[in-house]
Amino acid sequence: MSRKIVGITGKKLALSNLEKDLYPSYGFTKAHILEYYSRISAFILPHLKGRALTLKRYPEGVEKEFFFEKRCPSYHPSWVKTAEVHRNGKEDITACLINNLETLIWVGNLASIELHVPLARADSPETPDALVFDLDPGDPADILDCARVALILRGLLSRLRLVSYVKTSGKKGLHLYVPLNRGETTFDSTKMFSKAVADIMQKNYPDLVTAKMAKEHRKAKVFINWSQNDSSKTMVCVYSLRAREKPIVSFPLEWKELEKLAGRGNSEKMQIMHSEALLRVERQGDLFREVIKKKQKLPHL
Amino acid sequence: MAEQAMWSGTISFSLVAIPVNLVMAAESGRVSFRLLHGKDYSPLVRRMVCPKEETIIPPDEIIRGYEIGPGKYVLITDEELESVSPERSRTIEIVEFIDIKEVDSIYYDHPYYLVPAKGGEKSYRLLVEVMHRTNKAGLAKFVMGEREYLVAIKSTEGVLALITLHYSDEILHDEDISPKGVNVDEDEKRRMKKNIKERMAEFRPDKYANERRKKILALLKKKVKEKAPVKAPELEEEEGEGPPDLMAALEESMRKVKKRP
Numbered sequence: 001m002s003r004k005i006v007g008i009t010g011k012k013l014a015l016s017n018l019e020k021d022l023y024p025s026y027g028f029t030k031a032h033i034l035e036y037y038s039r040i041s042a043f044i045l046p047h048l049k050g051r052a053l054t055l056k057r058y059p060e061g062v063e064k065e066f067f068f069e070k071r072c073p074s075y076h077p078s079w080v081k082t083a084e085v086h087r088n089g090k091e092d093i094t095a096c097l098i099n100n101l102e103t104l105i106w107v108g109n110l111a112s113i114e115l116h117v118p119l120a121r122a123d124s125p126e127t128p129d130a131l132v133f134d135l136d137p138g139d140p141a142d143i144l145d146c147a148r149v150a151l152i153l154r155g156l157l158s159r160l161r162l163v164s165y166v167k168t169s170g171k172k173g174l175h176l177y178v179p180l181n182r183g184e185t186t187f188d189s190t191k192m193f194s195k196a197v198a199d200i201m202q203k204n205y206p207d208l209v210t211a212k213m214a215k216e217h218r219k220a221k222v223f224i225n226w227s228q229n230d231s232s233k234t235m236v237c238v239y240s241l242r243a244r245e246k247p248i249v250s251f252p253l254e255w256k257e258l259e260k261l262a263g264r265g266n267s268e269k270m271q272i273m274h275s276e277a278l279l280r281v282e283r284q285g286d287l288f289r290e291v292i293k294k295k296q297k298l299p300h301l
Numbered sequence: 302m303a304e305q306a307m308w309s310g311t312i313s314f315s316l317v318a319i320p321v322n323l324v325m326a327a328e329s330g331r332v333s334f335r336l337l338h339g340k341d342y343s344p345l346v347r348r349m350v351c352p353k354e355e356t357i358i359p360p361d362e363i364i365r366g367y368e369i370g371p372g373k374y375v376l377i378t379d380e381e382l383e384s385v386s387p388e389r390s391r392t393i394e395i396v397e398f399i400d401i402k403e404v405d406s407i408y409y410d411h412p413y414y415l416v417p418a419k420g421g422e423k424s425y426r427l428l429v430e431v432m433h434r435t436n437k438a439g440l441a442k443f444v445m446g447e448r449e450y451l452v453a454i455k456s457t458e459g460v461l462a463l464i465t466l467h468y469s470d471e472i473l474h475d476e477d478i479s480p481k482g483v484n485v486d487e488d489e490k491r492r493m494k495k496n497i498k499e500r501m502a503e504f505r506p507d508k509y510a511n512e513r514r515k516k517i518l519a520l521l522k523k524k525v526k527e528k529a530p531v532k533a534p535e536l537e538e539e540e541g542e543g544p545p546d547l548m549a550a551l552e553e554s555m556r557k558v559k560k561r562p
Contacts, residue, residue, distance in 0.1 A: 160554055
């Protein structure tokens with residue numbers, strides 16, 4: 001195993017197997033992954049900060065086995081911040097908090113290609129900062145159908161005076177976020193609200209939408225997964241790489257762009273590669289910054 | 302013509318097809334008023350209320366019933382109604398020509414004008430003139446909205462008018478109206494005829510006006526000058542005044558979202 005000691009912001013870090021190709025059919029090594037995360041760090045760190053990380057590790061690359069790791073590995077450097085996480089009916093665990101660049105690189109070095117975080121911060125685990133609609137297409141529905149649903153949802157939410165933001169999942173779907181950022185929000189309220197919205201969408205667009213989890217309901221429809229609004233669930237973080245054939249990123253889109261791409265039926269353009277992600281953030285900044293800032297109140301609850 | 306077309310399509314019979322737009326020919330002379338809340342001048346809205354539960358009923362809980370007896374209903378769905386509605390159509394098919402004098406004015410329901418659309422001017426002109434000269438009217442069926450109408454198309458002052466007609470079974474019976482067993486003597490008949498003759502005039506509708514409407518409009522004009530109008534309070538949609546709960550708010554928002562083109 002090759003090792004390389006690097007210094008990041010004064011901390012020493014041993015990086016291993018940098019030349020290992022973790023996206024073999026595309027050609028993207030661990031060094032590339034670490035380079036991506038370090039260059040995107042200014043944009044991704046605010047969204048990871050203070051949240052109990054779930055690692056999704058691909059030690060042998062994206063085409064081989066992976067495992068989730070909610071516990072922060074016990075051999076973590078002393079400067080990695082952690083938080084105790086209480087879980088219903090299970091023992092507490094210690095989770096990593098990616099609060100800085102060196103932790104981000106250290107986690108990347110563990111081949112945690114994907115970074116998943118809860119909707120709440122570790123110090124207020126029952127208070128979601130945002131409500132999410134996880135739009136998941138059932139074959140042969142695709143990301144264009146998700147875009148249609150997202151655009152309708154956006155219209156519906158704006159009638160309720162709620163501003164929403166959208167990102168690609170980096171896989172087949174879209175994630176629509178409604179920032180809340182208010183101390184009094186509970187998962188009970190976000191779950192109830194998102195379920196009511198999913199139900200009414202299913203009722204009004206029965207050929208396009210389902211609010212039911214069961215696989216047989218999801219064929220050719222967009223499943224609005226409202227149940228992600230739960231303290232025990234995590235979402236892939238905005239700007240995280242996804243473990244697919246190519247290094248595609250979960251990336252925010254402007255509504256105007258989504259409208260345009262949906263109108264043209266261009267689903268290819270909705271997949272943002274690592275290199276384009278870096279170009280775009282340089283140009284447009286963080287399109288998701290309001291998700292962790294904007295204060296909104298769910299109406300009629 | 303500035304009037305908004307209510308329907309557009311073609312008049313057709315044998316090989317003739319004239320593109321036309323249908324516009325209103327008359328409007329109700331009513332002055333309409335909004336109903337306001339006397340306390341704060343908020344314009345009132347209609348809501349469907351269940352008298353038993355004393356609550357406002359959301360649209361998805363409202364269904365149709367046909368009353369067959371006191372408190373007894375046959376339920377009918379939108380799909381069932383749709384299945385018996387006529388197919389939408391873009392033609393006014395003239396099936397026969399009749400003498401317009403034969404149509405008793407009791408049958409007249411509502412008047413419209415037919416306006417020639419692009420490319421139809423010449424045949425329109427031709428139909429207007431021939432119908433005028435022969436005093437004939439076309440009898441046609443056509444579909445607007447969800448209804449099929451029986452209509453007469455006639456020539457009036459250089460344009461085509463379309464008059465929707467009542468179907469014969471909509472006309473109420475008149476048998477009992479005429480008094481029976483009453484004899485009228487010839488002298489009385491003659492006197493009545495003379496009376497009528499003395500009052501004969503040409504039909505000049507502009508001699509008459511809806512006096513009440515005129516007076517109401519004059520009164521409103523005067524009141525506007527004298528006193529500033531009252532103002533409705535602005536609705537605080539965020540809280541309180543809005544729909545009562547989340548589901549109602551979602552239903553209402555969804556309706557608005559779906560209305561957008």
